[in-house]
Amino acid sequence: MTTGFTEPAKKHLGQNFLRDTSVIDRIVLAIAPQPGDVIVEIGPGQGALTFPLLKQHGDITAIEFDRDLHAPLQTAARQHGELHLIAGDVLSVNFSELAAQRSDAQGQIRLVGNLPYNLSSPILFHALDHAHAIRDMHFMLQKEVVERMAAGPGSKVYGRLSVMLQAYCSVTPLFIVPPGAFIPAPKVDSAVVRLVPKPHGKIEVADHASFANVVRAAFGQRRKTLRNALHGVADSATLEAAGLRPEARAEQVAVADFVQLANLLAAG
CATH class of the missing domain: 3.40.50.150 (Vaccinia Virus protein VP39)
Structure with missing residues (x-):
């Protein structure tokens, strides 16, 4: 010592x-x-x-x-x-x-x-x-x-x-x-x-609070699909507009795709 x-x-x-x-x-x-x-x-x-x-x-x-x-x-x-x-x-x-x-x-x-x-x-x-x-x-x-x-x-x-x-x-x-x-x-x-x-x-996140909210909700209940986990945050149409499958689960989604979804929501 x-x-x-x-x-x-x-x-x-x-x-x-x-x-x-x-x-x-x-x-x-x-x-x-x-x-x-x-x-x-x-x-x-x-x-x-x-x-x-x-x-x-x-x-x-x-x-x-x-x-x-x-x-x-x-x-x-x-x-x-x-x-x-x-x-x-x-x-x-x-x-x-x-x-x-x-x-x-x-x-x-x-x-x-x-x-x-x-x-x-x-x-x-x-x-x-x-x-x-x-x-x-x-x-x-x-x-x-x-x-x-x-x-x-x-x-x-x-x-x-x-x-x-x-x-x-x-x-x-x-x-x-x-x-x-x-x-x-x-x-x-x-x-x-x-x-x-x-x-x-090089940071593509447009709004930190929006991004943090999306990620927190998506992984809040890992077994749920994005459609269900993000209920109240993003509807199926918004998920699809961001290039995501509503039936996918959070652990299948790349970082860049979460960023894209959050930016879309922040812009809306």
Whole structure:
């Protein structure tokens, strides 16, 4: 355990501290920090990823909810570089404002983090809300979540998370991390994933709220056909006008087709 960290992992916060140096090295290599980057780490924990990034980059901003970790993080960070610690819940942090505050970021930040399993989806959706202010994201998540993020239509795990993320980002699974890389060891495999938000001109979603509503409704009851799942949202004529079969199910519909339907509804 890193000197100064005396508190055990807190189960209610979903803490699993990364310890495998070979995994840490692979993550840092994947991130490949460059001069001028503004790197923001979500949940630094005991600094397993923070300190190697500081050694290489010299300056990191980190968001940590657990106040028991703040003092030892700040103390240990001094020998590696400058740590800007934000106390609180990441879901309350405005990434757009954070990017704007850092003039050397050219308006964008780079997000990294070993995300707690119980908060991974809310954090991903929160990041989506600020995608224009984010250059890329490198996250460690539960392996099955990464599989859902990258899944294509026809897959059993293709769903709302897949569609929402892929409409705004390119999603690239990088590598799997076994339970033994953590203390305490989780009961499932983890995986590292890279998300790169699309340039504004490449995002085809005309209205975010309309798109989110369509996708949420379509996958709300997976066994239902689009005609039934989207009852009250889009009628059969509108589905057909968007090039969709009313008798199809949501998991058969490509991301681009959901975008087309939502844009049609927003325009009407």
